[in-house]
Amino acid sequence: MSAGFHMEDEAHQKAYDAKLMRRLMGYVKPYTAWFSVAVVLLFVASIIGNFTPLIVMKAIDTHVNNPVRMEKELSIRNAPTTDRAALAELEELKRQDRRGLFNLMMLICLMMLAESVFRYVQMIVVAWIGQKTMFEMRMKIFSHLQNMSLRFLDKNPLGRLMTRVTNDVEKVQATIVAGVEQTISDMFTIVVVVIFMLWTNWQIAAIVLSTIPFVFITGVIFRKFARKSYLEVRRKVARLNAYMQEMVSGMRVVQVFRQEARCFGQFREINAEHRDEWFRQIRNFAIYYPIVDFLGTLALTLIIFYHGWDVLGRQASGENMVQVGLFFAYLQWAERLYGPIRALTDRYNVLLEAMASSERIFTLLDTPEDIPNKPNGVKPKALQGRVEFRDVWFGYDAEHPVLKGINLTIEPGERIAIVGHTGAGKTTFINLLGRFYDIQRGSILVDGVDVRDYDKTELRRRIGIVLQDVFLFSGSIKSNISLNSPGITDETIRECAAHVNAAPFIESLPEQYEFAVGERGGNLSTGQRQLLAFARALAHDPQILILDEATSSVDTATEALIQDAILKLMDERTSIVIAHRLSTVQHADRIVVMHHGEIREVGTHQELLAHRGLYYTLYRLQYKDQSEAA
């Protein structure tokens, strides 16, 4: 909704950034060979294509409008004759012209066929390269996102990140590969056309070319206005997506609190901004295109005028007739010249749009993992489970420490419970253990090795966490427990489900373990979701098990059953349990009481009661309540 907490979605870019372009082309590099094939095909097609006007010209000027024949015809018409020889001669001339015309037409046909086929093959090659590079870019962003820290993910709206992987990639692909290839070939075409034109009649060529600078000037002016708009449009699109994504996720709350009208109002506003940005852009285009078209018309008129003037001059000296064919060749060439020039500017605009997208993508890809893996990080085969916090200071932002000088050693196989008021820093504490955030001061050691020296993925794999906020994927119950990790058998899944007492409910479902869980587990009860998340942690056979309020939504009878099972399971392993219900922490070897980011008390239940400190107060409250209930 609001941008404040989130990082700004600004991109400050130059219109055409050569560095950006080079980087984009890096994606095409593996396909250089294919790319060159496409370019060559296009070259050939373009040369062939530019020959056709020449042939049409020849067809018209030397056959249809054969001056020799025309002269004869005219003279015969002016002075009708019955001279058989003269008539036969004319017939012969006609016959020759007809044959010549036919031959040239066949040639054109072949050339057009060849041009079409070349172009077709070239288009397919380019489409293929485009899709390939898009795929690779998409994969690159996706896997990059897998390594981004939670801090980063917290700060970037999901919808915006999604826009990068989906729409932005789409935008880039649509233009970069095709755009670059066509630009190369367009430039080539322009050169070829100019050469053809100069070769045929340099004066006319000069006239046509004289209009080109104006086209470029128009383009430059237009671009100045268009550029800013494109950047804005991309931003607005990301905002629309982000808002929509959040609304859809929170639709239940919106509806139950019947804020539909208000939320729609906000959406409408963003939508309107998006529309208005486009309106600005439309005006730019609407002015630009007609101007270029007009310049094209101007060029044509100039050809007519020049050619006409010239022919009239020569006609006066009784020399020649109009060369319709030449004229047509020029018409076609002018079109073939204006086409690519117009396309160049056009494409430049699309390129701008793509640049806006690619800049965003690269900014994302360039965001370093702020939790970097050490090269050759330790990849433990197994952990013993010894955890040591040494004077750990940490805040989500550096000025506001959430944990202040935490010192704690947990022995392998120990069962630790953490209690404390809400917001005391318990979840933060365990987030640090899995190195989801890096600390500002002090060190955290697992088996005597600093967590920063581990390969973070390997470390995390050895630690099983049941998060406070349960997340289930859409998919089967089975895949939610195993997360498709290799080596987790159906047998294990069943066992773990049984341990957390989820088996009865799963087995009552029609498809049992294949039951299709909805998005975020929407078709399960909250407690059931929590049980599955719990089973998931057990299935991954962790050496350190962390339970963050893992049974907070589960009824007490089930909770008691689970506890018994866990007790046996985790006998040899380290476990850290966060719970508000003191009954849940009773089995712990030691209880850690956290308060405002500090460890206040550590000890067994009895010790802490005897200490009559914070724990005692917490406990007494609950106890008082219970005895009152009795």
Add this chain to the structure above:
Amino acid sequence: MNFVVPPARIGRPFITLLRYNRRFWKAYAFGLALATFFSLVNLAMPMVLGHMVDLFNSRALNRPMLTAYCGALIGLGVITGIARYFERTLIIGASRRFEFDLRNDYFLAVQSQSREFFTRTPTGEILARASNDIAYVRELIGPGMMGTVDMLRLPFTLAVMVYYSAHLTLVACMPLPLVSILVYLFISYINKQSQKVQDQFGVVTTRVQENLAGARVVQAYGIGDVETAAFAKESEIYMREGVKLSVVMSFAWPVIGMMVGAVMLLVVWRGGDMVLNGEYITRLKWTADGIGFTSVKFTLGDFTAFLACLLLLAWPLAEFGWVMTLYQRGAVSMKRIAEYMAHIPDIRDTEKTDFSIANVKGSIEFVDVSLRYDGRTALKNVSFKVEAGETIAIVGATGSGKTSIVSLLTREYDPSEGTVQIDGTDARTIPLQTLRGSIAYVPQDTFLFSDTIRANLTFGRPDADQAETDHAADVAQLTETIDSFPERYETLLGERGVNLSGGQKQRLAIARAVVLDAPILVLDDALSSVDTHTEELILQRLKSVMAQRTSIIISHRVSTVRHADQILLLENGEIVERGTHDELIARGGHYAEMHERQLLEEELETTA
């Protein structure tokens, strides 16, 4: 303005589009008129040319005439340019307005859907349709329409061509039947393949959405590479289908190219012959005594004009394939969008709704209510009654149906059998807004928006004043937390409130409900994430809030529910015990057991 798509019309996207765009008819009509106008203007060009050539050949042209002709051509160019400007702003502008409307209506349609829809439909899919599909439909209307309008030249140009020579026009049209067959095949394939591509795009989007939403789990279990592999699979399908589509789409190029080539060939060949032979053709002629046909010689000038006409046609024809693609793609997208827009939410105000009901007092009665989700029974014959102002508590094992009872009350679902009555009338007759407005609900799963704490707290009542806000924060024991943030109420939250602790989030959700001045309060396990000390304080403060309201409290803790006027114990969707705390203890059933167990735990702790 909410545009309703009838379900029967999902499969007919063009009708939907037509009806949708009716409101812009003026823009389109005007744009069309302009296009027609400059098509005509454009046609003047070949005619002028032809005329000039004939004048040349008969040596009747002089330099002043030439200058005049060229001046006229430039004048026509200027007029065309101006017409083009308006055409573009009108049509493309309308398409953006249409896009705006469509996106709004899509949002409204999604917003009106019920839980059932959202459980079934992946968020990514909803988003993909909002972004990509709407964009494609817009392209159909904007650039697609422009392209179509461009093709308007076709009939005019053909008319002029017929004027010059009907015979030659017929010759030019010879390749047409073959092309139509190809176009037909082409269109149906593009349609099918676009559907595949767009559907797959939805799948890809959904994958990304889920992966990012579950980033914490993905990272905690180090399954990034598994996820990446799964994503690669879907992306690859998307890529493959995309390539297939391109292969066919590009095919339009050689086909059209060939056609233009073939036409050119036929015309030059045959037309050249006609000029060569000095053939006569019949032509419409204006004479003093009306319009009539005369026989004239087909001149080089005629031939020139005819060829120039063909050149004019080349561009719209080349565009044809592209426009067809836009149409097919847009049609598929419109279908996909309409699918959601036409979906009638199963929960809505109907004819049965009595709009005279403006408020609710708060007595609730469930009469023999059963609820099934996809055939799975969640509630069986549940009956109970709560008078206005009373407190009812619901306990029961995980998955026993507690939350389901509440969803029936808020009408996120409707009962499969039986009725839910509020103030003695069927909840289904109460306007949805009135009903939901009378319930202050703390859902079991907290959802917060990425906005300020204040905006979240007053989400249901944006007009709440400072005193009310403070009071709600105080009841939820949030004051201290808020004070600990430098920006207090204006502190910005991340998505889903990521920068708050579990308990802080839940308490904010409580405050959000308390600030509503509603006759019914529902707490669904609303204290599961707060510590016992805070829980105690909140419960104490809630007492005064609850005193004036009908309250439904769901909890696993005996301590939370024991003061309720009535306690229901659910088991597998059935009420198995009911009564006050003392009655239930005396009965010695499951509730008593539960109480015993929770007491025992305490004993254990003290004596351990």
